[in-house]
Structures are given as C-alpha cells and as structure tokens.
Amino acid sequence: MNESLDIYVSRCINCGFCDAVCPTLEAADFRGYFGARGRVNLAKELIKNDIGEEEVLDSFNSCLHCNACLYVCPAGISAGEISEKLKLRSSKKDPLAKFIAENIMKYKDPLNIGKGSTLWSKGLKFNEQSEYLFYTARMYQLMPYNSAVAKMREKLGEGLLKKFSPTFSKLGFKGSLLKIFLEREKVEEFNNILLNIYKVLAESGVELRYLGEEEPYSGAMLLEFGFEKEFTSYANWLVNFFKSKNIKKIVTIDPHTYTLLKYQIKDYVNFPFEVIFYLDLVNKKANFSGTVTIHQACHLERYGEKYRKYYDILSDVRIINPIHFNERTFCCGGPDEVLFPNLTNKISEKRFIELKSTEADYIITMCPICYINLKKDEKVIDISQFIAKF
Amino acid sequence: MDLLQYLTVKNIDFLSKREDVIPYIRDASYFTGELPIAVVLPKNENEISEILTKCYEENIKVVARGGGTSLTGSSISLKGSVVISMLRLNRILEFSGGDRYVHVQAGVRIDDLNSYLQSKGFLYPPDPASSLASTVGGTISTNAGGLRGTYYGSTKEWILGLGIVLADGRIIRTGGKILKRSAGYDLTSLFVGAEGTLGIIFDAYLKIVPRIENFTRIMVFFRKAEDMGKAIYQIKERGLNPLSAEFTDKISMNIISRISGIPVPDGSEVLLIIDIPILSGNEYEKFIQIIKNSNPTGIKSLNAEESEVVYKARKGLYSSLLNEREREGEYIIIGDVVVPSSEVPEALNETRDLIEKFGLKISLFGHIGDGNIHANVFTNINSNEEMKKAEKFLEEFGDIALRHNGSVSAEHGIGFEKKELLIREFIYKKSIVNMEIMKSIKKILDPKNILNPGKVFDL
Structure with a gap:
C-alpha cells in the first residue's frame, strides 16, 4: 500500500468480486460482516469514525490474509491488507491473541514449547560451518500444540479460555502444560515431516546448520494479530540474533515464514539475509506413476511472487487440478484456527472436499498449517514426504 | 409482535446490529443506501414467504439482494427496509443434459454455475462482466447480458421457469423444465428485468447448451x-x-x-x-x-x-480503466445503450462528437455484435458540477440510442439511475402508456408498494 489508508479504501467500487472468493464469508453463513466486501465497507465507516473499533474487531481479525480478494479486485485493492492495517492501528486486542503475543515476546515462541521444538533433530548430523541456516521457525513443531489448544478450547469453552489467557500470561505459560491435550502421534507425524525435509535436502547434497533450542519463532503471529510495535521490536531482535550467529542464508521450510522474511519484514526493518524456500535447493524429481492434486499455499501464490518450483519437482507426475488452483487457490482456513476455529473447520472441510473430488491418489500440501487443517485422510501428504517416498 | 421478535420466533436468521447491516448499504453503483432495520438470511422459500407475509402486514419495505453487483442501484438498501440476502440459497438442485435444463436456487453465482456445467460439457450462456459475483436471481432481475450476447442473446432467452414469492407471501411457480410452452400469459417473462419490484425469485429453471469449444x-x-x-x-x-x-x-x-x-x-x-x-x-x-x-x-x-x-x-x-483514475473521488459511471447493428456506425460517430462536445474523459467499449455500447465516464462523484455534466452526457448518449431505434438500457437495468431515461424512452417512442401498464402491473402484484420501492420508476 503506497498511499494513505483512506485513499486506498476509497478506490473500492464495491463490485463484490472480493466477496465471491472470500473463504470466510461462506464459512460464516454469508454474514457480510465476515466477508471481504463487508470489511472494506466497515473500514470506510471506521475511518470516518462512524463506528467503534470494538464493533469491527472480529471482522478484521477473522480475515485469513489469503489475498484471494486482491487477485480478483478490479480496483487492485486487498481487503486483507486493509484488515491488517486496521488491526495494527487498533488498540483493542483479543485476549487470546494478547496471550500469544506476550509469549512470543517473552519466550520467542507462541506457546513456549521449549525442547519440544528440537525432538525431530535427535541424532541428525548438522554442519555448523554450512552457509545454509535450516530455519524451521518452530512452525511444524507448533502444530500439534495448536491442536492441543483447540482441544483445550473444546473442554473449557471459548469464553473460559479467553478469560484464563491473561492468567496464563501472568504465571508464565509453558507448552508442556498442554500435555493432557497433546496427541503423541501428531507430534511424531510432524517430527517425521521435518525429518523428511532434512532428508530431501541432504539427498540433494545440501549441508545444513541448525540452531536447536536457540532457534526463535519468526514473529509472524504478531503481525497477524495486529501487534505492530511488538513486531517491530521483535524483528529488530531477530535481525541482531541472526547477525550474532553470523547467518547469511536462511532456508525456510514453510510459506508463512518464507514470505514474512522475504517480503513483509522489510516494511519494518532492514533484513540483510538471503531468504530461500527449501524446495529451491531440492534437485530430485519425483517418480510416481499415479496421480496427485496439489493444495497450493496462499502465501506461495499470492504474496510477492508466484512460487511454483514444485512443478519442476513433480514434472513427471500426473497432476489433477482442483477447481481452485494456481492464483485462485483456496485457503485451508488455518490462520483463523486460534481465534475463529469454527470458521477454520468449515473452510478446511470445503477445501478438502474440493481436493478429494479430483480423485487423485495423493493430496500434496507444502505448509504445516495447510497440512494439519486438511489432513482428514491418508491421501494428504506433505510434499517432503512425497519426494522422500517417490 | 414487531418484525425482529417475529423473526426470532420463526427461527429465521437475521442481522440487525449496525456493524452487521453496514455491509449491505452499497452495491456496485455510485449510490449509497440507508441503513436497513434488518438483513435477513433465509435458507429457503418458506422462510422468504414468512418474511414477506409479515412485511406486507406491517408495510415494511423489502429489498432482495443477490451478489450486490448492480451498476444502477437496484440492490442498495432503503431506509427502514428489510434486506433479504439470497446468498444462502446457493444450491444446484437438478441437472438434465438430455432435457437441456438446470434447476438452481437464486443465490448461485454465475461463474460457479458455469464451473459446474463445464464439467458436464454444457454452458449457461449469459456472462455479464460481473459473473464472478453476480447471482442467477440478480441477473434474471436485471436481464443481464454479456460478451456472449451477440450469439446467444441476453438472460431472458434462457429462463424456462421461475419460483417466486409474491409481496404478500404467496409462493408461485411459472414455466418449468420444458423448452416451449403456450399456456396463457408468459408470467416468467414478466419477472425478468423487474429488479425485485414484483416478487422475489428464489429458484429458476435455466436453459443450457453444449459448449462450443472450437x-x-x-x-x-x-x-x-x-x-x-x-x-x-x-x-x-x-x-x-x-x-x-x-x-x-x-x-x-x-x-x-x-x-x-x-x-x-x-x-x-x-x-x-x-x-x-x-x-x-x-x-x-x-x-x-x-x-x-x-x-x-x-x-x-x-x-x-x-x-x-x-x-x-x-x-x-x-x-483496467479504474486504474486510470487520477483523482480522489473519481468513479466510472457507465452508460449502457443499444442500437440495431445497422445503426452502429452512425451511433458511434455521433457518440464521438458528443464526447468532444462535453470534453469529458470517456472511454468506449462494448458488445458491438449486438449493438451494445458502453460509455465509461470518469467522474468525481463528490462534485455536483461534474455529476450534473456526466448525467447530461448520459442523457444525450441515451438520445443517440433512441434516434437510432435503440434503448437507453441494454443490460444494466434501470435501478435508481435510469428512471428518467426510461420515461424519456417511452416518450420518444410515443408510448408513455407503457409506463402506465408497468405501474398497473406493479399495483396488482404489490399493492402496498413494499418491494424495492423507488427502483425502476416512482409510483
């Protein structure tokens, strides 16, 4: 956005194209408040001070930032970007979001999972001298813990969870507290994906450096939840941290961290590192005689570039496209998992049905958030697992 | 029992908080509506019938809304009105390639319908530029056209039958899954282009054709x-x-x-x-x-x-034209006229002279195969002077169409925007009685004038 928010918003002609592709509108049973056009219209009122921040908070918070609206907007504006800017500007914050933000600032980890982030790397060989930093940003590791939070929400109820959030923050929250709700198999499943990513890179001759327990989270959720000041401070810390470790090249393994470090962070801090998505370093071609369908991550399709290296890796495999693919790929609903789990469930169910209806042998994902939301049967496979297997 | 209590008792979903109804006050025109008292989200025709029964009793205005893509203000909300959002009625009910029809609910979006039909080798031809967002019900209500109009004609050619809730809540059905029918007045056609002023369309039998791929x-x-x-x-x-x-x-x-x-x-x-x-x-x-x-x-x-x-x-x-806007408040107001193909050359010459006369920034394009010309007028909608000039231009642009045996509205409907132009057309054609007939029909079907009042014409 190169202009002031009010001018940007005023370019909207209210054609409704954004609503037609906005995943949250349908998931919210077509309540316009949860649709892209609704968000822009509410932004118009908020800018004029004709409505209060409190009333519109959920509308902006529920935006998935999938950028589907930007792709179809005749006037070239993004309801996602508007939501993000207004969240950043707003002084009202969701208590659960606040709790997570405080954890990130305090522990460099949204849920303070501690050693849980390094279990996958046990026994693996890393090279401290390698030019490539293998940066998981704890994303794959966090997914089973996010599910545990969702389970806790089910037990406690939405209201109670939000009520307890400030207490959790105050007492110093530890991810291990989620043990009762944590599914061992899920932890193993995600650790196994990390292992496969490591393996396909190793097989491609890439030696990696890994920071183990010291590895911090990227800070992405600070931006997603509208904590701009905190994110700026965190981003500065992150830069200094990487500098102190003499890092030059960062190999990211999930789309959210990749686009954050490659594009978004530059609005806040000078980020003098080369950012790579790990598939760029893979020199293997998958060899599979069946069919696959690909769930393309929004962050790889509609953020800064159209990242499609996976087509080279899968060039010998028959791909069946779902209804929504490439620039029109449909969000898995994941980004709403913390604050609006009901929306996430409906969106992921819809997308899973779309993918499943291709009748492909495998449904390939390439993002931990997409994977956990779409893993509704055995056909769903992370691209690293697929490459390692075939 | 007031309306909101009634809706609660009837278990019909509605929205009434300010932040919930704001998203419904605008459509793709340059008009801004007034806050409605509620937005109702019915799941079926029975709920629509119950809403209308109550609104009819209580004299409450009702605005039906599909994708909210009208360029003439047909779907903007009115003060004290109830907006009925049709988006939950979004199911494809039945398809028959052999009988050449598809039966769909009114809230199905046109592109979604054609994605479905494409997988079966068929096509529903009307393709307005808004097809991504516009709905079956909305496009029937404005008799939408599109790029394929020259070959296939506009929406009215493709409607076999309709399910409609009348102003007083009665449910009627017109036509059906048959390709021809000669049984009395053609009530189906009556509701095509009526912009929600005669009844609320809840489903439709649509004619389909095999796709021409080559x-x-x-x-x-x-x-x-x-x-x-x-x-x-x-x-x-x-x-x-x-x-x-x-x-x-x-x-x-x-x-x-x-x-x-x-x-x-x-x-x-x-x-x-x-x-x-x-x-x-x-x-x-x-x-x-x-x-x-x-x-x-x-x-x-x-x-x-x-x-x-x-x-x-x-x-x-x-x-792309929107991105050519250079000033704050600048909008593109679209003129939408049609003339017979034989008159296109002269109509275009006169339009070029008109643009020169007004000195406005205007770009022309259109579906020339069926004589449809769009004049895209760059206008600052916050400037009364500019708006008046643009309106005057559109009036004279409409006159060109009329002089060449055409019409002031090809495919965008009348809404708020073209009410005066519609009268002008009837006067030009020495047939102002058409307006009286329209008003008489309106009075029969909606005697209390609750359905989208003030759109198409003023009673």
Missing part, C-alpha cells in the same frame, strides 16, 4: 469506427454469427495492447475482437474475407495463449 479469436484494427460497424453488419447480414464481437476505442485498445503485448498497427483508432465459431469448416474464411474488405489497419489471428490473455484483458477492461 473457435478462433481474432483482433481487427480499424482507423474508423464506422468501418468496424459496417464489418459487423455485413458479417451478420451474410448469415454469419460471431460467438462474441467486442469493440474498444483507442484508450481501451492501448490497455489491451499493453497487457497482451500485441502491438497496435499505425493509424488504428478502434479495435474489434471477434470469436469465430468453427462449425462446418469454412466460416473462418468467410469472416476474414468480409473483414479484409472493410479497410482494417491490421488483422491478428490469436494462438491459444494470446487468445486467453486478450480475453482476460477484455473482460478486465473496466478494472
């Missing part, structure tokens, strides 16, 4: 719009039917050239994009022969990739 897209450049108009007329005169025939003026031609990378030949002022169906084998040669004899400055036959890029550029022309 066609060639060509770009033809001309020095004079007149030559292009003559070419189109001769093509049709000789019994040929382009699948679509789109024209643009120089501003829009340069945009398409920039997007597609296809250069504009020297001296070109007008671009024609034609889709030639390849049915029996020699259509292409016949088309090309006529075009070559029409003084083109260049002809470019497109390969599959170019064809796709040019189609997207044409469909996105309005978007």
Whole structure:
C-alpha cells in the first residue's frame, strides 16, 4: 500500500468480486460482516469514525490474509491488507491473541514449547560451518500444540479460555502444560515431516546448520494479530540474533515464514539475509506413476511472487487440478484456527472436499498449517514426504 | 409482535446490529443506501414467504439482494427496509443434459454455475462482466447480458421457469423444465428485468447448451469506427454469427495492447475482437474475407495463449480503466445503450462528437455484435458540477440510442439511475402508456408498494 489508508479504501467500487472468493464469508453463513466486501465497507465507516473499533474487531481479525480478494479486485485493492492495517492501528486486542503475543515476546515462541521444538533433530548430523541456516521457525513443531489448544478450547469453552489467557500470561505459560491435550502421534507425524525435509535436502547434497533450542519463532503471529510495535521490536531482535550467529542464508521450510522474511519484514526493518524456500535447493524429481492434486499455499501464490518450483519437482507426475488452483487457490482456513476455529473447520472441510473430488491418489500440501487443517485422510501428504517416498 | 421478535420466533436468521447491516448499504453503483432495520438470511422459500407475509402486514419495505453487483442501484438498501440476502440459497438442485435444463436456487453465482456445467460439457450462456459475483436471481432481475450476447442473446432467452414469492407471501411457480410452452400469459417473462419490484425469485429453471469449444479469436484494427460497424453488419447480414464481437476505442485498445503485448498497427483508432465459431469448416474464411474488405489497419489471428490473455484483458477492461483514475473521488459511471447493428456506425460517430462536445474523459467499449455500447465516464462523484455534466452526457448518449431505434438500457437495468431515461424512452417512442401498464402491473402484484420501492420508476 503506497498511499494513505483512506485513499486506498476509497478506490473500492464495491463490485463484490472480493466477496465471491472470500473463504470466510461462506464459512460464516454469508454474514457480510465476515466477508471481504463487508470489511472494506466497515473500514470506510471506521475511518470516518462512524463506528467503534470494538464493533469491527472480529471482522478484521477473522480475515485469513489469503489475498484471494486482491487477485480478483478490479480496483487492485486487498481487503486483507486493509484488515491488517486496521488491526495494527487498533488498540483493542483479543485476549487470546494478547496471550500469544506476550509469549512470543517473552519466550520467542507462541506457546513456549521449549525442547519440544528440537525432538525431530535427535541424532541428525548438522554442519555448523554450512552457509545454509535450516530455519524451521518452530512452525511444524507448533502444530500439534495448536491442536492441543483447540482441544483445550473444546473442554473449557471459548469464553473460559479467553478469560484464563491473561492468567496464563501472568504465571508464565509453558507448552508442556498442554500435555493432557497433546496427541503423541501428531507430534511424531510432524517430527517425521521435518525429518523428511532434512532428508530431501541432504539427498540433494545440501549441508545444513541448525540452531536447536536457540532457534526463535519468526514473529509472524504478531503481525497477524495486529501487534505492530511488538513486531517491530521483535524483528529488530531477530535481525541482531541472526547477525550474532553470523547467518547469511536462511532456508525456510514453510510459506508463512518464507514470505514474512522475504517480503513483509522489510516494511519494518532492514533484513540483510538471503531468504530461500527449501524446495529451491531440492534437485530430485519425483517418480510416481499415479496421480496427485496439489493444495497450493496462499502465501506461495499470492504474496510477492508466484512460487511454483514444485512443478519442476513433480514434472513427471500426473497432476489433477482442483477447481481452485494456481492464483485462485483456496485457503485451508488455518490462520483463523486460534481465534475463529469454527470458521477454520468449515473452510478446511470445503477445501478438502474440493481436493478429494479430483480423485487423485495423493493430496500434496507444502505448509504445516495447510497440512494439519486438511489432513482428514491418508491421501494428504506433505510434499517432503512425497519426494522422500517417490 | 414487531418484525425482529417475529423473526426470532420463526427461527429465521437475521442481522440487525449496525456493524452487521453496514455491509449491505452499497452495491456496485455510485449510490449509497440507508441503513436497513434488518438483513435477513433465509435458507429457503418458506422462510422468504414468512418474511414477506409479515412485511406486507406491517408495510415494511423489502429489498432482495443477490451478489450486490448492480451498476444502477437496484440492490442498495432503503431506509427502514428489510434486506433479504439470497446468498444462502446457493444450491444446484437438478441437472438434465438430455432435457437441456438446470434447476438452481437464486443465490448461485454465475461463474460457479458455469464451473459446474463445464464439467458436464454444457454452458449457461449469459456472462455479464460481473459473473464472478453476480447471482442467477440478480441477473434474471436485471436481464443481464454479456460478451456472449451477440450469439446467444441476453438472460431472458434462457429462463424456462421461475419460483417466486409474491409481496404478500404467496409462493408461485411459472414455466418449468420444458423448452416451449403456450399456456396463457408468459408470467416468467414478466419477472425478468423487474429488479425485485414484483416478487422475489428464489429458484429458476435455466436453459443450457453444449459448449462450443472450437473457435478462433481474432483482433481487427480499424482507423474508423464506422468501418468496424459496417464489418459487423455485413458479417451478420451474410448469415454469419460471431460467438462474441467486442469493440474498444483507442484508450481501451492501448490497455489491451499493453497487457497482451500485441502491438497496435499505425493509424488504428478502434479495435474489434471477434470469436469465430468453427462449425462446418469454412466460416473462418468467410469472416476474414468480409473483414479484409472493410479497410482494417491490421488483422491478428490469436494462438491459444494470446487468445486467453486478450480475453482476460477484455473482460478486465473496466478494472483496467479504474486504474486510470487520477483523482480522489473519481468513479466510472457507465452508460449502457443499444442500437440495431445497422445503426452502429452512425451511433458511434455521433457518440464521438458528443464526447468532444462535453470534453469529458470517456472511454468506449462494448458488445458491438449486438449493438451494445458502453460509455465509461470518469467522474468525481463528490462534485455536483461534474455529476450534473456526466448525467447530461448520459442523457444525450441515451438520445443517440433512441434516434437510432435503440434503448437507453441494454443490460444494466434501470435501478435508481435510469428512471428518467426510461420515461424519456417511452416518450420518444410515443408510448408513455407503457409506463402506465408497468405501474398497473406493479399495483396488482404489490399493492402496498413494499418491494424495492423507488427502483425502476416512482409510483
């Protein structure tokens, strides 16, 4: 956005194209408040001070930032970007979001999972001298813990969870507290994906450096939840941290961290590192005689570039496209998992049905958030697992 | 019991908080509506019937809303009204390729319908530029057109039957799954283009056709719009039917050239994009022969990739023009007239003179195959002076259409915007009684004037 928010918003002609592709509108049973056009219209009122921040908070918070609206907007504006800017500007914050933000600032980890982030790397060989930093940003590791939070929400109820959030923050929250709700198999499943990513890179001759327990989270959720000041401070810390470790090249393994470090962070801090998505370093071609369908991550399709290296890796495999693919790929609903789990469930169910209806042998994902939301049967496979297997 | 209590008792979902109803006060026109008392989200026709029964009793205004894509203000909310959002009625109920129909609920979006039909090898032809967002019910209510109109006609040609809730809550059905019918007055047609003023359409039987996959897209450049108009007329005169025939003026031609990378030949002022169906084998040669004899400055036959890029550029022309806006508050108000093909050359000449006279920034494009011309007027909607000038231009633009035996509205409906132009058309045609007939029909079907009052005409 190169202009002031009010001018940007005023370019909207209210054609409704954004609503037609906005995943949250349908998931919210077509309540316009949860649709892209609704968000822009509410932004118009908020800018004029004709409505209060409190009333519109959920509308902006529920935006998935999938950028589907930007792709179809005749006037070239993004309801996602508007939501993000207004969240950043707003002084009202969701208590659960606040709790997570405080954890990130305090522990460099949204849920303070501690050693849980390094279990996958046990026994693996890393090279401290390698030019490539293998940066998981704890994303794959966090997914089973996010599910545990969702389970806790089910037990406690939405209201109670939000009520307890400030207490959790105050007492110093530890991810291990989620043990009762944590599914061992899920932890193993995600650790196994990390292992496969490591393996396909190793097989491609890439030696990696890994920071183990010291590895911090990227800070992405600070931006997603509208904590701009905190994110700026965190981003500065992150830069200094990487500098102190003499890092030059960062190999990211999930789309959210990749686009954050490659594009978004530059609005806040000078980020003098080369950012790579790990598939760029893979020199293997998958060899599979069946069919696959690909769930393309929004962050790889509609953020800064159209990242499609996976087509080279899968060039010998028959791909069946779902209804929504490439620039029109449909969000898995994941980004709403913390604050609006009901929306996430409906969106992921819809997308899973779309993918499943291709009748492909495998449904390939390439993002931990997409994977956990779409893993509704055995056909769903992370691209690293697929490459390692075939 | 007031309306909101009634809806609660009836277990009908509604929204009434300010932040919930704000998203419904605008559509794609430049009008802004008033806050409604509630937005109702019915799941079926029975709920719509219950809502209307109560609104009829209580004299509450009702505005039906599909995708909210009207360019004339048809779907904006009114003060003290109830908005009925049709988006939850979004199921495809039945498909029959053999009987050539699809039965759908009114809230199905046009592109979604065609995605479904494409998988079965069929097509529902109406394709307004808003097809991504516009709904079956909305496009029937405005008799929408589109790029394919020259070959297939507009929406009215494709409606076999309708399910409608009347103002007092009664549910009726017109037509059905049959391709022909001669049984009394054609009530189906009565509701096409009625913009929600006579009843609320909740489902429709739509006629479908097998897709024509084999066609060639060509770009033809001309020095004079007149030559292009003559070419189109001769093509049709000789019994040929382009699948679509789109024209643009120089501003829009340069945009398409920039997007597609296809250069504009020297001296070109007008671009024609034609889709030639390849049915029996020699259509292409016949088309090309006529075009070559029409003084083109260049002809470019497109390969599959170019064809796709040019189609997207044409469909996105309005978007591209929006990005040419330079001033705060600037909008594009679209004139939408139609004339017979034979009158296109002269109508275009007169429009060019009119643009010069007004000195406004205007770009012309349109579905020239069926004589539909759009004038895109760049206007600061916050300036009374500019708005008056734009309105005057559109009035005279409408007059050009009328002088050439055309109409002031081809495919966008009347809404709020063109009420005066509609009267002008009836007066010009010495048939103002048409307005009286319309008002009489309205009074029979909606005696309390609760359905979208103030749209199409004032009672």
